[in-house]
Amino acid sequence: xxxxxxxxxxxxxxxxxxxxxxxxxxxxxxxxxxxxxxxxxxxxxxxxxxxxxxxxxxxxxxxxxxxxxxxxxxxxxxxxxxxxxxxxxxxxxxxxxxxxxxxxxxxxxxxxxxxxxxxxxxxxxxxxxxxxxxxxxxxxxxxxxxxxxxxxxxxxxxxxxxxxxxxxxxxxxxxxxxxxxxxxxxxxxxxxxxxxxxxxxxxxxxxxxxxxxxxxxxxxxxxxxxxxxxxxxxxxxxxxxxx
Numbered sequence: 520x521x522x523x524x525x526x527x528x529x530x531x532x533x534x535x536x537x538x539x540x541x542x543x544x545x546x547x548x549x550x551x552x553x554x555x556x557x558x559x560x561x562x563x564x565x566x567x568x569x570x571x572x573x574x575x576x577x578x579x580x581x582x583x584x585x586x587x588x589x590x591x592x593x594x595x596x597x598x599x600x601x602x603x604x605x606x607x608x609x610x611x612x613x614x615x616x617x618x619x620x621x622x623x624x625x626x627x628x629x630x631x632x633x634x635x636x637x638x639x640x641x642x643x644x645x646x647x648x649x650x651x652x653x654x655x656x657x658x659x660x661x662x663x664x665x666x667x668x669x670x671x672x673x674x675x676x677x678x679x680x681x682x683x684x685x686x687x688x689x690x691x692x693x694x695x696x697x698x699x700x701x702x703x704x705x706x707x708x709x710x711x712x713x714x715x716x717x718x719x720x721x722x723x724x725x726x727x728x729x730x731x732x733x734x735x736x737x738x739x740x741x742x743x744x745x746x747x748x749x750x751x752x753x754x755x756x757x758x759x760x761x762x
Contacts, residue, residue, distance in 0.1 A: 526650040533651075534659020537644075541636045541660075542667040549668045552579055553675020559587035563676025570672035574665060576634055578602045605741055609638040616645040617652070625654040632661030715751060720744035 529537075549570060556566035561583060569579055578599045585595045610630055614621075633641075637660055644652045723743035727736025 526648065528653035529644075529651045529656030529659075530653075531655045531659040534656040534661075535663040536659075537640065537656075538637075538660045538663035538667075541640065541664045544636070545664060545667045546671040548577070549671030550675035552583075553672040553677070554679040555580060555675075556583050556672070557676050557679035559583045561587075561676070563673055563679070566676040567669055567673040570669045571665075573599070574632070574634070574668065575599050575603055576668075602737075605737060606633060606638075608741070609633045613638065613641055613645065616642070616649070618649055619653075622654060625658060629654065629657040629661040632665045634664065637661050637664050716744050716747045719747045 552570065553563060553566045556569065557563060561569075569582070573579060573582065575582065581602070582595045582599055585598060586592065610633065613633075640660060641652070641657055644656070720740045720743055724736045724740030727739050731739075
């Protein structure tokens with residue numbers, strides 16, 4: 520008689536625990552944002568407000584620089600949208616892997632908190648432990664990550680006068696934390712058969728960074744990955760029909 524291992528759906532607490540690796544990365548980076556916001560003339564509470572409502576991650580550093588230089592709030596908003604347009608793809612990418620019906624109220628909350636890292640962690644859960652994934656788990660993951668980002672921003676703003684200039688080596692390590700965490704999550708979520716998609720996306724993005732700039736490089740990297748996935752799918756489909 521075959522025994523089946525039943526996996527119970529994850530709880531809010533499980534999601535919060537799984538968010539700790541994101542929290543430990545978000546706290547120092549958001550702390551640096553709070554320090555930067557105060558140095559540009561914002562108050563600690565304004566830094567908290569930006570992190571609580573905008574929640575745009577590294578893009579917030581650009582926003583405070585634009586606003587402090589006298590740029591309009593509309594220019595800052597358009598810039599953030601252009602930099603973070605990839606987030607439009609996160610919801611559909613998760614949705615096609617979710618095996619159970621969604622509840623609109625819960626979905627609206629955790630979907631709002633779909634940062635790069637939260638998306639990648641959720642994708643891992645759906646690809647490797649699908650039965651454990653639940654909206655309660657996703658809420659714990661999303662809200663805990665958001666709360667840590669907001670808290671770090673407030674603390675950075677409050678202690679900015681004591682830490683006005685971070686050491687250069689520390690600033691360099693903070694700049695590397697978020698992309699490193701996201702890349703590790705993303706690589707863990709993909710299977711071997713998708714290696715060409717990853718390789719081409721990274722290659723195109725790298726060339727984009729060199730020749731056209733970071734924001735456009737992210738966009739063309741996404742497009743290159745999507746086109747590669749389509750070509751790969753059509754190729755395998757043709758091989759399957761021919762055999």
